[in-house]
Amino acid sequence: MPAPNAISSEKLARIIGTPRAPLLLDVRSEEDFATDPRLLPGSIRTDDRDLAALAVQLGGQTSIAVCQAGHRRSQGTAAILRAESCPSEYLEGGFEAWRTAGLPLIDPAKLPARDAQGRTTWVTRSRPKIDRIACPWLIRRFLDPRAIILFVAPAEVIGVAERYNAAPFDIEGVFWSHRGELCTFDVMLAEFGLSIPALARLATIVRSADTARLDLAPEAAGLLAASLGLSRMFSDDLEQLEAGMLLYDAFYRWARDSTDETHTWPTNKPKAD
Known part of the structure; x- marks a missing residue:
């Protein structure tokens, strides 16, 4: 069962491509991104140290943060955005879980x-x-x-x-x-x-x-x-x-x-x- 404020790869895969899909924020480190520069469909690379400015751009839009394995970067990003009145979750298991499940990735x-x-x-x-x-x-x-x-x-x-x-x-x-x-x-x-x-x-x-x-x-x-x-x-x-x-x-x-x-x-x- 996913932790609070987490979403599983299986559930996210069902939402992507629909009108209610949240904005996906890829907050992997540069080192992790370099090892596999593909992205989840519809996601954008985001600096997790400049989230106050991002929150202004989001204007309350729902988002999901994605880091390499679903730990501090994505959980911290989601928590900070929620504190800025922007609903946010993180991808359980992160990019690794998504890739291991064989779900689609795009070449940015x-x-x-x-x-x-x-x-x-x-x-x-x-x-x-x-x-x-x-x-x-x-x-x-x-x-x-x-x-x-x-x-x-x-x-x-x-x-x-x-x-x-x-x-x-x-x-x-x-x-x-x-x-x-x-x-x-x-x-x-x-x-x-x-x-x-x-x-x-x-x-x-x-x-x-x-x-x-x-x-x-x-x-x-x-x-x-x-x-x-x-x-x-x-x-x-x-x-x-x-x-x-x-x-x-x-x-x-x-x-x-x-x-x-x-x-x-x-x-x-x-x-x-």
Whole structure:
């Protein structure tokens, strides 16, 4: 049973990728980080000696501290943040327990540089439909929950990326884009090593809807219809993204928890004698 203010790797793994996931704070020492510089999905490196400033940034947001083995660094970080009125827990067993359990880890070297507030910035074409909503959802749920997503005219994506140190995605000729039959969502999963069965199932649906191959997944037609509907409901791309986040949250939870569930009507029909 976890200690007070602790969370197990198993429980945390169920929360990551959902809207209620806390901010993960990697407070491992530089020496420990150097031995394995990967991060838990969605986590950021944090200096555990400057937590008062971090508490101001968090503004009461819930967090989970992760150190190498779940001892003084993470427990101290969580305790100090709680004292600063920011709910916080620590990962029981720390990074070692998570890694030993074979749970997903990402390579932060593939992320764009972070700004002064620790956020990554990504830029793509305006008027998104499928991949350009699916990828921001993946970024915010599994890579950087505070990521800045920019939508600009297609001709300006590269210039904006260079000017504002952002990662361009889902346009031709950049790293984060389609490769062969794979869409950008597929590429991000592969490059970051996010080998999560529910994400793999969702990727097939996204690829099917995004590349007009609706035969790949029966759910793709529904995603396409909903995506096109959202694109016509919203003239503001960021408003559309916020609505699309809920759509992909639902598809992800279905892919993770409900693929075997069916629904019939009426549900209370009397059984035949």
